[in-house]
Amino acid sequence: xxxxxxxxxxxxxxxxxxxxxxxxxxxxxxxxxxxxxADSILCxxxxxxPGGGKTAVLEATARAAGNASAFAAxxxxxxxxxxxxxxxxxxxxxxxxxTGQACHLDAELVHRALHDFSLQAVEYLFIENVGNLVCxxxxxxxxxxxxVALSVTEGEDKPLKYPTMFQKADLVLLTKTDLLPHLPHxxxxxxxxxxxxxxxxxxxxxxxxxxxxxxxxWLRWLGEQREKVIATRxxxxxxxxxxxxx
Numbered sequence: 001x002x003x004x005x006x007x008x009x010x011x012x013x014x015x016x017x018x019x020x021x022x023x024x025x026x027x028x029x030x031x032x033x034x035x036x037x038a039d040s041i042l043c044x045x046x047x048x049x050p051g052g053g054k055t056a057v058l059e060a061t062a063r064a065a066g067n068a069s070a071f072a073a074x075x076x077x078x079x080x081x082x083x084x085x086x087x088x089x090x091x092x093x094x095x096x097x098x099t100g101q102a103c104h105l106d107a108e109l110v111h112r113a114l115h116d117f118s119l120q121a122v123e124y125l126f127i128e129n130v131g132n133l134v135c136x137x138x139x140x141x142x143x144x145x146x147x148v149a150l151s152v153t154e155g156e157d158k159p160l161k162y163p164t165m166f167q168k169a170d171l172v173l174l175t176k177t178d179l180l181p182h183l184p185h186x187x188x189x190x191x192x193x194x195x196x197x198x199x200x201x202x203x204x205x206x207x208x209x210x211x212x213x214x215x216x217x218w219l220r221w222l223g224e225q226r227e228k229v230i231a232t233r234x235x236x237x238x239x240x241x242x243x244x245x246x
Contacts, residue, residue, distance in 0.1 A: 032142025048149035050131030053175035056209035104135035
C-alpha cells in the first residue's frame with residue numbers, strides 16, 4: 001500500500017483529502033502536458049508489472065529506431081537507478097526517479113525530474129512508471145498516451161484482475177512473445193479475450209525485445225501519436241520556465 005496517497009483507501013487517506021491531492025496533481029499534469037506539446041514531444045506513460053519488460057522494450061525501441069538521441073526517459077522505481085543506467089547504456093537520455101515507498105509516479109515528481117534535464121532535440125519522452133498494475137493508472141503525469149506492457153508470463157486473466165489499468169490504456173504491448181514456444185499452456189487468444197472485456201477499444205501489439213519482433217509496428221504507432229500531438233498543440237504556449245527546459 002502506498003503510504004503517501006492511500007491509493008483510494010479512505011482508511012489511509014480520507015476521500016476529501018485524496019480529492020485535493022488529485023486536483024493538485026492534475027493541475028501540474030496540465031502544465032507538464034503543455035510544455036511537451038509546445039515542443040512537439042510525445043510523452044508516453046509506460047506502465048506494467050515489475051519484470052513485465054518495460055525497460056527491455058525501450059532498449060529495443062532505441063535499437064530499432066537507430067536514432068536514440070530522439071528518445072529520453074524518466075525511469076521510476078522505489079529504489080536504485082538500475083533501469084535508468086540500462087537506458088543510458090542503450091543511448092537513451094535518462095534520469096531515475098526513486099520514490100521510496102510510493103508505488104507510483106505523480107505529476108510533481110515528473111516536473112521536478114525535468115529540472116536541469118535537457119529535452120533538446122527529443123521527440124519522444126517515455127515515463128517508465130513504477131512496476132505496479134494499480135496505482136499508476138490513477139495519476140495523470142501530463143502524458144499524451146498510456147501504454148501498458150503485459151508479458152505472456154503474467155497470466156491470461158491479468159486484465160480482468162486489474163481492469164482500471166487496461167481501461168485507461170491507449171495501447172497494450174504483449175511482451176516476451178519469444179517465450180511462447182516454451183509456454184504451451186499460455187493461450188494468447190485468452191489474453192486477447194480478457195483485454196477485449198475491459199478495454200473500450202482494444203489495441204494490442206505483440207512484441208519481443210529479444211528478437212525485435214513487432215518493434216517496427218510499435219515505432220510506427222509512436223510516430224502517428226506524435227503527429228497528433230503536433231497537429232493539436234497550442235502554438236501560443238511557449239513560455240518556458242527557467243527550471244524546466246524542453
